[in-house]
Amino acid sequence: MHSEVVASRSAEQRDSSREPRNGTPHLDAVSLAIIEQLQEDGRRPYAAIGKAVGLSEAAVRQRVQKLLDQGVMQIVAVTDPLTVGFRRQAMVGVNVEGDVEKIAEALTAMSEVEYVVMTAGSFDILAEVVCEDDDHLLDVINKRIRALPGVRSTESFVYLKLKKQTYMWGTR
Amino acid sequence: MHSEVVASRSAEQRDSSREPRNGTPHLDAVSLAIIEQLQEDGRRPYAAIGKAVGLSEAAVRQRVQKLLDQGVMQIVAVTDPLTVGFRRQAMVGVNVEGDVEKIAEALTAMSEVEYVVMTAGSFDILAEVVCEDDDHLLDVINKRIRALPGVRSTESFVYLKLKKQTYMWGTR
DNA sequence: ACTGAGACCTGCGGATTTCGCAGCCTCGAT
DNA sequence: ATCGAGGCTGCGAAATCCGCAGGTCTCAGT
Structure with a gap:
């Protein structure tokens, strides 16, 4: 058949x-x-x-x-934390001097960091952080990320509104 | 009980x-x-x-x-497209003059764009694009995104390696 | 105060799905 | 040629999903 x-x-x-x-x-x-x-x-x-x-x-x-x-895929529930409520989210661009991989590992270890990717361009790493509120966000960025030895500088983009989030790359 | x-x-x-x-x-x-x-x-x-x-x-x-x-949540399989193979991925920061919402809608409509978020900071919008290869990526960024009326400028960060991807904000 | 609508929960069979296992086949290595 | 590993199928038994019939509670309207 x-x-x-x-x-x-x-x-x-x-x-x-x-x-x-x-x-x-x-x-x-x-x-x-x-x-x-x-x-x-x-x-x-x-x-x-x-x-x-x-x-x-x-x-x-x-x-x-x-x-x-x-570990090729995972089956999970995904939400927009902003929709679910009471959270502050941001993308943080990081510039590194020295071992980029090491800094990436350190970011990966933080529970507030949901997403870490090494990139080419004016940032070495992009990291997405999910926080309780502004104080928490400030704390993570200033006290924890900037404090890592080897982090030269960071730039933050606070999320205002999530417009799209799909996982359909296969179906085109 | x-x-x-x-x-x-x-x-x-x-x-x-x-x-x-x-x-x-x-x-x-x-x-x-x-x-x-x-x-x-x-x-x-x-x-x-x-x-x-x-x-x-x-x-x-x-x-x-x-x-x-x-639409509060979706249950789906998620993968790293880079791991799955044969794809080029990038985060694109977009600066807009005029109606940011309108540009965000236009990006949302593109099938290559998986993720769109409006932000505060030196970009108005961050968009994640998933492409077949370099040519495709170049095409999407230069011909389609930059061509949108109202897009003042863009900056691209090509993904080299995904280090972390979780959906565990609830469990902390 | 009474009543009806709506939202949400529980309990319960029947249909469906998941699960584990034995057997078969193909490919590659000894 | 034989053996072992990897992968698929088929098949019961067990577990899960699903729809539906109540029951409770709250709220709004009469």
Whole structure:
């Protein structure tokens, strides 16, 4: 019936050992399709996903579990903290002298920091911080981030309103 | 048994009609607790959540459905596009003359833009874009974003490496 | 004060989904 | 040629999801 699908799938699986770079696990088209399904609805049943991607329920379950174990994806509830209320949020651009990686690690360790990315451009690192209120935000930025040895300067962008937040890169 | 929990819950529910601001739905402590559970694991069974927050399975189900319908939260799979492979990502700071809201809407309409937030600081808007490759990224920034009437200037920060990405603001 | 509407919760079967496991197949290595 | 690992399927049993029928409480209107 859909033997061609099976054929192409096994062809892709065959070279799944060849990984594109360092430790990044290779993802074949079927896993991508599964992720797309879960980007639309994180609670979609395995059987429905299987039907969509041409796999049995059990196979989908095994793949999803592996993707979660490998840390390739996570299935979570996401909200806009500002909508949920009583919080102050900001993006902080950081300039570093010396080991950028080390500063990034330090930021990652802070519970108020939700998002850390190393960038090219006039900032070395962008970090998103979520705080209780203005005092808390001020404290995190001035006392904790600026205090890190190696941080040359920071610039803050306080969030006023979140306009868009999606996870649909796969479905285009 | 846990009558005090019930008492405090109904006390919070009583004034749930008084909403803090415009259309933002009020969230009581129980809904917050439910969201926290789902931030840890988006597929956690309703019964388990109910046990954790002191509600029946059916009640949790109804609340979760309402939170989803209201758009307060979404349950989705999230990944790092860079890890998944073959993509270029960047944060773009935008300066606007005139109606900031209008430009934000235009950015929101672009499928390559995953994240749009209006900010205070030296940028009016921060937008995160996810692209196929460098050419695509260049195209989106130069041809589409800069071309919007009202965009005074932009500055781009190309992502090199995502270090942290969590959704655990509730659990601190 | 009474009443009806609305919001929210619980309890309960039936349908659906999840889960674990045994078996099969393919590929690559010994 | 044989063996082991990885991956898929099929299948019951257990757990979960789902819809619905009440019950309680609050609030607004008569």
